[in-house]
Amino acid sequence: MADRAEFTEASTRATLESAAATVGIDANGAELLRLGSHAVYRLRDAIVARVARTAADVASYRREIGVADWLESVSYPAARAVHVDQPVVVDNRVVVFWQSISDRQDYGTPADVAHLVKQLHALDAPASLDLPQLEPFTRVMPRLDAAIGLDEADRAYLVERLPELQKAYAGLDFVLPAGVIHGDASVGNVILDQSRQPILLDLDGFAIGPREWDLVVTAMYYDSFGWHTKAEYDEFTKIYGFDIMAWPGYETLRSIREYLMVSWLSQKAGESEKFANEVRMRISSLRNGESRKGWNPY
Known part of the structure; x- marks a missing residue:
């Protein structure tokens, strides 16, 4: 047994x-x-x-x-x-x-994400769901505490950076109406079904919060990491009807999401040298203001 x-x-x-x-x-x-x-x-x-x-x-x-x-x-x-x-x-x-959605794992496009997010943001969640308010930083310290293999100097940097970003988030002036959000709306969470229609995955992060939270992911995938092309991002903004990169709070929100991506990956630092190297590289780029173009998607 x-x-x-x-x-x-x-x-x-x-x-x-x-x-x-x-x-x-x-x-x-x-x-x-x-x-x-x-x-x-x-x-x-x-x-x-x-x-x-x-x-x-x-x-x-x-x-x-x-x-x-x-x-x-x-x-x-x-x-x-x-x-x-x-x-x-x-x-x-x-x-x-x-x-099951499909026997294959064919991911959607930024345009698919835009259509799905726009449709989602037009919905009002029933009160019976009791969706929580978005709290971006609640998992950071548990993740850092559990991050075996994380360099202590890097851990200290992430811990010290946290209150600065919490204060920055509290000071953001969101312009889109708050409402139901996915929480991690990206091409990695959209898969094509057997008829090639895009389907939204990973529903565990649903919350009530600023709609900008769902839009910044595609923007940073283009702007920070180069994972999307300019044409793909332009189509995304045309479909959704709002360009978050033109919003004054964009850089702050982008920095917060980048930080959260690093704190999430830090949990894997002890699993392999590959993950450890990626975490060290990402933290170095945050600390020193270096390009994020070398970040690998996970």
């Missing part, structure tokens, strides 16, 4: 099988797709299951299912939760079942 205390393929498969049996889903022959922050499995009947490491944040998974059900009810093109009683808690882990 698998030791369910360890987050391994054997233990997560055992957890999955127990959870699936609870809600009447067939998990026989489940295919492990990846084992990271979650264990992700492909099941029969076009179902994908995600097994979380702990059940500590079960409320957020419950909210994510609620978001998925709401978006389905208004025919918004997003990931669909399987219609069973979930999330399921087994072995002090959370298991969630999603409808």
